[in-house]
Amino acid sequence: MDGSSIRLRVALDSAATGDIWLFRGTKANDRFVRAATNSPVNHVAMAVAVGDLPPLLWHTESSPSTVDVWTGERHGGVQLQLLDDAVRVWSLRWGHQPFVRQLSPPLDRQAEDELLRVINEYSGRRFPTARGLAKRWVQGKVRRSAFPEEIFCAELIAVTYQRLGLLDGGKPPNWYDPGRFWSGDRLVLGSGYSLSPEIAIEVDSGR
Numbered sequence: 665m666d667g668s669s670i671r672l673r674v675a676l677d678s679a680a681t682g683d684i685w686l687f688r689g690t691k692a693n694d695r696f697v698r699a700a701t702n703s704p705v706n707h708v709a710m711a712v713a714v715g716d717l718p719p720l721l722w723h724t725e726s727s728p729s730t731v732d733v734w735t736g737e738r739h740g741g742v743q744l745q746l747l748d749d750a751v752r753v754w755s756l757r758w759g760h761q762p763f764v765r766q767l768s769p770p771l772d773r774q775a776e777d778e779l780l781r782v783i784n785e786y787s788g789r790r791f792p793t794a795r796g797l798a799k800r801w802v803q804g805k806v807r808r809s810a811f812p813e814e815i816f817c818a819e820l821i822a823v824t825y826q827r828l829g830l831l832d833g834g835k836p837p838n839w840y841d842p843g844r845f846w847s848g849d850r851l852v853l854g855s856g857y858s859l860s861p862e863i864a865i866e867v868d869s870g871r
Contacts (some may be wrong), residue, residue: 703843
C-alpha cells in the first residue's frame with residue numbers, strides 16, 4: 665500500500681470492468697474473517713462498466729443492501745449493484761474502508777461478452793452460511809471444488825477472472841480468499857494484465 669487515496673467520485677468516473685474492489689471492516693465478524701484467512705481485507709468485488717451504464721459492482725453478500733440491477737429486486741447472494749450505492753452502504757452504513765485496484769489494459773469486447781454470460785449464469789446464487797463458508801474454504805485449500813449452488817465473494821471473483829482469461833484454472837475458485845486479491849499476495853494474472861496497488865477510497869456522506 666503506497667498511501668494513495670482518491671475520492672469516491674473520482675473512482676466512479678474512472679471505473680473500468682475488471683477493477684478489483686476490496687473492503688476492510690472493523691466489526692467482530694469482519695475481524696474473524698480476516699483472522700481465519702490471514703487477510704488484510706474481508707470482502708472482494710469487481711467493477712463492471714459497460715457501455716453507457718453507470719458503473720456497477722459484481723459481488724455476493726449475505727444480506728440485502730441495495731437493489732440488484734440485474735433482477736430489479738433486493739436480495740442477498742450474487743448480484744450487480746450500482747457501484748456508488750454499494751460502496752456507500754459498505755462504507756457509511758457498515759463501517760468498511762474501501763480500496764480499489766485498477767486493471768490494465770482495458771478488457772476487450774469479447775471479454776465483456778463473456779462477462780455477461782457469467783453474470784447471467786451466477787446471478788442470484790446464494791451466499792453460504794458461516795459453516796458452509798468454512799467448509800468451502802477448507803475444501804479449496806486442498807484443491808477440491810465445491811458445489812456451485814452457493815458461492816462466496818472471493819470464489820465469485822476468481823470464477824469471473826478465470827472465465828475472462830485473467831486467471832488460469834490451476835486452482836479451484838474456492839481456493840481463493842479476499843486477501844488473494846490484495847497486492848501483498850502478488851496475484852499473477854495472464855495475458856499481459858496487471859492490477860495497480862491499492863488506492864484507498866474517501867467516501868463522504870454527500871453525493
